[in-house]
Structure formats: C-alpha cells, structure tokens
Amino acid sequence: MADQGRRVALVLGTSAGGVGRHVAMLAGGLVRGGHRVVVAGPPSTERAFGFAALGARFAPVPISDRPRPIEDLRAIRALRALRGAHAVHAHGLRAGALAAIALAGTGTGLVVTLHNAATAGGAVGAVYGLLERIVARRADRILVVSPDLGERMTRLGAGRVEAAVVPAPSLPPSGREPGDVRRELGTGDRMIFLTVARLAQQKGLETLLDVVKALREARGDAGPVPGGVSAEPADGRGPEERAPEAVFLVAGEGPLRGELQGRIDRENLPVRLLGDRADVGDLLGVARALVVPSRWEGQPLTVQEALRAGTAVIATAVGGIPAMVGEAGLLVPYGDIAAMRDAVARVLADDGLAGELAAAAARRGRGLPGEQEALAAVLAVYTGLS
Template identity: 90%
Template sequence: MADQGTRVALVLGTSAGGVGRHVAMLAGGLVRGGHRVVVAGPPSTERAFGFAALGARFAPVPISDRPRPLGDLRAVLALRTLRGAHAVHAHGLRAGALSAIALAGTGTGLVVTLHNAATAGGAVGAVHRLLERIVARRADRILVVSPDLGERMARLGAGRVEAAVVPAPSLPPSGRDPEDVRRELGTGDRVIFLTVARLAQQKGLETLLDVAAALREPREDAGSVPPDQAGPVRGRGPGERAPEAVFLVAGDGPLREGLQGRIDRENLPVRLLGARSDVADLLGVARALVVPSRWEGQPLTVQEALRAGTAVVATAVGGIPAMVGEAGLLVPYGDVAAMRDAVARVLADEGLAGELAGAAARRGLGLPGEREALEAVLAVYDGLS
C-alpha cells in the first residue's frame, strides 16, 4: 500500500454523473485511509459532489467538455501546481491530456482513467484522436473501463494499460411494496421494461423508441433472432396473447423534447419519468433493464440491475458483455429487429425472465465494491514509485 500521508491529486472535467461519483468515492476513501487528497476540476463539480466535505482540498481548474483554447491554457497552468504530488490521477480524456501536457518533464507520476470512448466524428473527432495520442504516449499508467479502450490505447503506443475498477455505489434498499410502486406509476398490469440513462446521443434511445413501435406490429420474420437466443416460449398456452409492455425511462437530458415529441406523435408505450432518486423501486418492478447504448464502459445502472437481480437486455458494446455474461440477452448496437426480438422473448417467456433474473443476482454478488476499487488504485499509485 501507498505510504500514509501520500499526496494524491484527482483531476476531472465537467461531470454531472458517473465520473464525478467515482472521483468522490475515491477521494473519500483515500482521505479515510489517511492520504492527503487534492481534487482539481471545474467549480461545478465541487458544487455537485462536495469533495471538500469529504476531507479533500478542492482546487478550481477550468477543464471544460470541449476545446476552449484560453480555458485550456489556464487549466494547464493550474495543473502544473500538482507536480509535487506522488500521483496525479486524471479521469477522462480531456483531463488526462491536459494533465499530461502540464506535467511533462516534471517527473510526477500520471495515471489516467478513460471512462468513455471518443465516438464523435469530424473536427471534434480529430481533436479527440490527438488527445488520445497525448494520453497514450505520456501517461505512466492508463486504466480503461472496457477491453476495446485498452486495445485502442495499446495500438497508440501506451506502455501500461490495465482494467479500471469502477463500482456502482450501493443503492439504498427500496422498502416499498412493488404493488404500491406500480400503482404510483400507473402501469396497470403491463410488463415494465426500465431504462436508466441521460437523454443524450450516446444512449441510443432512438433505438428504444423503434423497439417500442415494432412491438406493436405483427412480427413477419422470426429469422432475426440470433441462433444462440432462439428457443421455445414458455409460460403461455396455445393461442394465448403475450402481455403488453410499457417502457419507462428514468433520466433527463438534451434530447427530452425530441423524444417526447415522437412518443406523442406515434402514441408509443414509452414514458419519460425524468431524473429519479428511486431507482431501487423501479428495478424492483421491472422485468428487465434495457440498455440500447451506442457505447458503455462499466455502466453503473447495469451494476445496479445485477445487484437487484433484474435481467438485462442490452447492446453488446464496450464493457457490457463481460459485465452481464449469462444474466441478459445481448444484441448488436442499432439492430432494432434483434433488440425487439430479445425484449419480446423476455416479455412473453416468464421462465426465461426468471432464469435471467437469477443469473443477474448471482453476478451482482461478485461485483467489486469500494474496497476493491481503493485497493486497485493504491496498487497503481505504488507502481509509480
């Protein structure tokens, strides 16, 4: 373990979600372990996550979510003050690249955790590729949340790449009767499929709406079910109709207006619930968590579903396949027919849904927690000596 009193600097950019929560978890755990911790990032992150209240010193640094030359220059100058730290641990591509530039030639050990893939094209994509090369060549250690990110960094010349441990915080137990939750939601006897996501481009929510629309139409071609997912439907007698589904989306974001407009125009069985603090309640009444994302690393919502024993229907992208295993049905991103068939199987086959739920609970028991995450980063910091 790192020596008690070691100064660790955690650096992050603009965040309102998982990255900020992860940094807050690390900061609090390191402080409790006797380490001196500085968190450097935009003032908005301190307001959102309260690093100072956890015992860390907060240093305001203007790391934005997109290139801003003057702001980036100020960020580099501010980050140079961290050169006396035993370890600087940056979270995210921009925070990592700016830290690498600031610490060049100082001998300060730099660790970068990449939480997301750079999926943009055009000029923004070109900037991202440049930042990736900077991180790959200058960071001492790179931690990645999915195998594809690790392979990309290795191709770009990174020396030491390892898997990151990014656990979801434990959800407080629901404590509510599922029937009370259903009555409050007004779903009647429809089967609930839940999506927990920011309403943003990465989350692939247009695919979710396509699936909701497709489920209302008679299926013309059964051949789109992947061979390893084919099988008899259990739980219904001959001629008995499948139950109806309703799709609940917990989260908010810039695409809300456009999504709601389509839901209203097409009268889709989809409800946008907005940001919710009762995810444990929602998972308790959902037959499955549906994740239609373009890309994910170690999504906190999937970890929460596994711990709750909730089946998963998701795209086979990023770190999802390794996390979900046999606890869900995985389909290619953007393949509406395949996702429609996977949702339809879980909707119609209660036996399959139960098997997936049992597998989810077993996988949830083996997920890493805060202790494992802290032990992992301390071992990385020790390796910088």
C-alpha cells in the first residue's frame, strides 16, 4: 500500500454491529499495510471487536449513542489527543461531530463516514440536526452510505462528499446441509422468509408483522393455515393449487423483542424471533427471500450477504438499498403494506420468479466491493488530505 507508516485514528461510538465490524476491518487492513492505527471509542467496542488484537492501539473514549453532556465533554477532551494524526476517521454522526469539535483549529485532517440517517424527532432530533451542521461544515471529507445522505450534507454546506465503500465480511461456510438447518429450525416444508435485523425502531419490523397479517386477510374466507401462511394466487386458482405455506424468521435482538413477541402471540402469526444467530449464511441458504422492511438503510450488510449467497431480496426502496439491489429483488415504498404483501406473495407462489431473482442476486453479489476495495478507497481519501 502507498503512504505506509501513516498515523491513522479511527473513532466510533457505541456499536454492536455493522459499524464496529467495518472499523475492525479497516483497522486490521491498515495495520497489515504498515500504518500505525489507534482506535478511539467506548470500552464496550474493544470487548466486542478486539481492535487491540488486530494490532491497533485502543483508546477508551466515552462516545454514547445519545447526547450526554458530561460524557460528551469528556469525549471531546480525550479526542484532542488525536491531534497530529495524518487522518482522523470518525464513523457515525455523533463520533464525527465530537471529533470535529475536538480538532477544530488543529489542522488535523478529519474524515467522517455517515453510516445512518438521523431519524429521531423532537429535542433529540434538533440536537442531531446541530451535529449534522457541525460535521457538514468542519469535516474535510464526508463519506456517505447512500445518495440521500450525500444530498443532505451538500445542502448543509459540506465541501467534499463521496460515496463510502462498506463491504460485508465474507460468511464462512459451516458445512451444514440445508436439510440439517431446516430440521434444527423445525420449519418442515414451509417456505422460509428471513429477516436479519436488530429489533429496533429503524428496522420497521411492525410492518413485517402487518404484512404477515395481510397475507392471511387476503385469503378471505379461507382463513389462516396453522403454523404458516399460504398466498392466494392472483389468477384465482383453487385451494388445491395454492402456493406452499410460509414461515417468517427474524434473526436479531433488540429493545422491541417483548413488544414484537407479544403481538406475534396475540395474533398467532407464523413469525419466529430467533435471537442473535452466528449462522446467518446457513439461514440465507434455506431462505426463499430476505425481507427488509426498514424505514431507512445505508449499505446494509445483510443485503450484501444475501446477494453474495444468491438469495432473492424483498425490501423497502430506501437509502442505499435500490442502488445495491438493482434487478436482484422486489422493492416497495416504506410502509406500503399492500405492496410488500404482494411482493412476498409473488415470490412465495412463483418458482420461476424466485429463481430469476436468486440468479440475479448471485450476479449482483459477485460484483460487490470487498475489503481490498474498501481499504484502497479510504487510503485514497487519506492521501487527499495532505
């Protein structure tokens, strides 16, 4: 790699998922390239991602997921120690804004990658709006995971905005056969529709439950099928010709688990919350499609994983999803329950369509950028700070 021996600081806030994995990928790759790397973030991120084991120096900094004035002042003081680095690369809006305040007037180059949109309202939303303006006006480069984020930063006065490269890590093969996976899941012959998401507001999981309920209601007087949902074909075929039953699996944990499980139980929906799973590759291998009902997404790792696995995608047309999925899935407006219900019903009932989408996903997956492309992209940005 060019420019070896640079001192690079990577800054992140609270993370248990994609942002932390991305920073770990960058840290490991930069260290292997001969760069001196320090990662600054909450101690929980070091425990989760092991930056020190990758060869980086870890500096504990209390960057939380929400505004906390006392902790934020401590974080700003701690981040001032990064002055003199060739590049400080902050990940996330709060980490970026705190780094921008800490490094103001120091001449230290600041890069900020925005991985998520600020969706909160009220007082918290107003604070996030202020943080966006700080990042837009003070960061030397802003990398964004979706076109809408780039447009917003440009409107707020950002001078240099570019597309971020955030690849999903490769899923290691487990060696398990699909039949073994199905037996472990207890799904029988039902078609599996998979969602991989944190059980949180952004992920739109209440819409997923609405879709499952709507599939049942679309059957009219046929009523629900115990343990599964069967889609009514659009051509009016009889019960003996209906599509196979479906079960909806959700892999992930989060604060909405109790609320979601309560509704699943009350309405007897064929939805199972699996909790966090290490075998996402196996789940994708037996899924008819990945269903993404999110309010917003940037470059979701789970969608990349589905494409690489050759799994069809049914998703909301938000953020960076349309550019990533292309022809490899069915995209619907966020919150349009009828449109998503129809998309699921089509994939459930039509083997030809499901096969075409799976083949398109595999083609799309082969063209996705990987770790080397991501490292080359950030090194080019760091070099441009000179």
